[in-house]
Amino acid sequence: MPRFGSAQFAFPEFSGATRRLILWNLVAYFVLLLATTARLDTLLTLISHLALRPDMVFAGEIWQPLTYSLVHPALLGTLFELLSLWFLGGLLESMHGSRWLDGLYLVSVLGAALTAVVIFAIGYKLGSPQPLITIYGCMGGIFGMLTAIAVLHGDLQFQLFFVIGIKAKYLAIIYTLIALAQTFGEQRIYAFAQLGGALAAILYVRSSPRRGFGFALSERWYGLRNQYYRWKRRRAASKFQVYMKKQGRTVRFDGQGRLIDEDDVKHDDRKRWN
Incomplete structure (x- = not known):
């Protein structure tokens, strides 16, 4: 059974694809913070079109499934997401490489967004439209990373609240059950988006080459x-x-x-x- 021992409290090395993803999200957060503080209405309007609104995707804003993950309006939520991205991304990158991690993150983010859009479209088609909510943040990518660890390294142990040891596969199951419970509330589209990110991660893990699709495509080229x-x-x-x-x-x-x-x-x- 793989264990971290004393390293359970240490974050992986801050480098490679993990560092790049964190810096992108960090820069995006401070740009939004600056625009909010300075009341730059034009910039705020632009940022509002980067977050994901399923109805606006059908209106032509097809870039939102890619850009929504860079929108971070809340400090604590952003801090939690970036720390999770650092820990989970660094762990996966050390095992599978930067290209593989880039592919996993992109597929998870897109999978979460497309699931939200599909659920909205189904509800609209059936005559029971879902509440219009704005989806932002990189939780879809983070949930995909956690799912990938659970699938590939399920017996790896984490420290829950720095006290309780729990295997990765059980932690992923807990998060999945929470998301399933949320599908019965008003935030169901957000919950379905998280589940879509997890499903996309599973498909990526099962079908991707060992060193990622990017490396496979370059080799083919x-x-x-x-x-x-x-x-x-x-x-x-x-x-x-x-x-x-x-x-x-x-x-x-x-x-x-x-x-x-x-x-x-x-x-x-x-x-x-x-």
């Missing part, structure tokens, strides 16, 4: 590029063979379009038979 260069080399080799044949000489190339030295071939044949 380099593979396609190398195939193109090999095809050009073989094509040039074929043209060169035709040209040399017209000059009364014969040259040979291998399957990669590289010239075969006849002296080396004869030398290898002599070594083989001797």
